[in-house]
Amino acid sequence: MPTVKMTVNGKPVSAEVEARTLLVHFLREHLDLTGTHVGCDTAQCGACTVHVGGKAVKSCNMLAVQADGAEVTTIEGLATGDTLHPMQEAFRDHHGLQCGFCTPGMVMSAIDLVKRKADLSEAEIRAGLEGNICRCTGYHNIVKAVQAGAAATRGR
Amino acid sequence: MFLQPKSVEAALAMMAEPGARLLAGGTDFFPAQGEQVIEHPVIDISRLADLRGIATTPTHIRIGGAATWSEIVAQPLPRGFDALKAAAKEIGSIQIQNRGTIAGNLCNASPAADSVPPLMALEAEVELLSAAGTRRLPLGAFILGNRKTALLPGEMVSAILVPRNVAENASAFGKLGARRYLVISIVMIAVAMSLENGRVGQARIAIGACSAVAQRLAEAEAALVGCRKAEEIAGRLHAGHLAALAPIDDVRATAGYRRDAALILLRRVAAAAMLAAGN
Incomplete structure (x- = not known):
């Protein structure tokens, strides 16, 4: 079996995995990082969004071996100790979730979005989050949370 | 068997492996795989720098086959590419655009592949590379039908070429x-x-x-x-x-x-x- 080495949330990890292991299963089952969710398994819902090399990707759509040597960030890597990332804080403040299943992916996509363009209109946020599906909220509070999270990230 | 060649030449040599399939962004590959176990050899070409990048030659704009949609959108290009960029921005979602590649979209040969009309309107040609050398086909002669292309065994799409004079439109x-x-x-x-x-x-x-x-x-x-x-x-x-x-x-x-x-x-x-x- 191939050995994969990567940096996940700042820590070097290494494991022997079957080559067919998807990145999301590697994160959840080998590293016990279960904050990244599997929703549709077909690259539609975005619940499995993580950052690879600083870019948002759907981790159900990539093999762990394809991320060999890469820097990977998951939802667990955002907070500093007990201090949440401003985007996480904004989702909490604005009630940008109900059941919470889509939330890790939403937050990871939102951070990628804000990183590429700091000053986002509501329309840009809605377009930028098209790859993340939420079945509860109607997106309204998610958009508010991203606007607030973007402002807080700028001010940081 | 998962193969990660370090060079295009190595990738071409690996393609002699019976049943081998190329994997680039994987955005069509994995959803199509469904619950089936991957049994054939997979050659991951997503990291080959020689297959990425966008260059201007004296006659053409050359887009590396493994260039992602995000890379194409971010690249300053003549306005003939505005249509392709508009299509790229609506392919899948941002996460898909960060992985999905232009050659992958063409080789998947879906009748609904969003990049094909913008490239056809630019008289794009497809550069096909194999151990035997390269050949070029107009895009319309490369895609032959629903999920059918003119790719021969051992060939990969190494680049998409757009004539510079057309790209000025x-x-x-x-x-x-x-x-x-x-x-x-x-x-x-x-x-x-x-x-x-x-x-x-x-x-x-x-x-x-x-x-x-x-x-x-x-x-x-x-x-x-x-x-x-x-x-x-x-x-x-x-x-x-x-x-x-x-x-x-x-x-x-x-x-x-x-x-x-x-x-x-x-x-x-x-x-x-x-x-x-x-x-």
Whole structure:
């Protein structure tokens, strides 16, 4: 079996995995990082969004071996100790979730979005989050949370 | 067996492995795989720097086959590529655009592949590389049918080439789907257009998702020559110009709806291209 080495949330990890292991299963089952969710398994819902090399990707759509040597960030890597990332804080403040299943992916996509363009209109946020599906909220509070999270990230 | 070649030459050598398949962005590969176990050898070419990057040669703009949609959107390119960029921004979602590649979209050969009409309107050619050497095919001769291409065993799409003179034309793109993203298109249109003394000199029009392979609409193109104003475009285009299409009835739309929508979208996108050409 191939050995994969990567940096996940700042820590070097290494494991022997079957080559067919998807990145999301590697994160959840080998590293016990279960904050990244599997929703549709077909690259539609975005619940499995993580950052690879600083870019948002759907981790159900990539093999762990394809991320060999890469820097990977998951939802667990955002907070500093007990201090949440401003985007996480904004989702909490604005009630940008109900059941919470889509939330890790939403937050990871939102951070990628804000990183590429700091000053986002509501329309840009809605377009930028098209790859993340939420079945509860109607997106309204998610958009508010991203606007607030973007402002807080700028001010940081 | 998972193979990660360090060079294009190594990848070509690995393709001699029986049943081997190339993997680039994987955005079509994994969803199509479903629950099936991957049993064939997989050659991951997503990290080969030689297959990425966008370069300008004396005659062409050359887009590496493994260039992602995000990379294409971020690259300053002549305005002929505005249509391709517009299509790229609506392919899947941002996460998909960060992984999905231009050659992957062509090799997947879906009738609804969003990049095909913009590239056809730019007279794009496909560069095919094998251990024996390279050859080039016009895009229309590369995609042969639904999920069928002219790729021979041992060949990969190494680059897409667009003539620089065509790339100078203004361009526009439009697509219709049940929603904007993460949806299989019902119809898409790309138009590249040049003006001569304020009138349409040449229009190149391609339509996708209304036949097994996207196609150019030569009669519609001819009908636009000499047009003086964007407002006149709608009147010059009629249903007869779409006679060569063979739209299907499926869960997304009926054939009749596709024909109606195609004409409306054609008029809108052609008018948009003319406005862009005048600016």
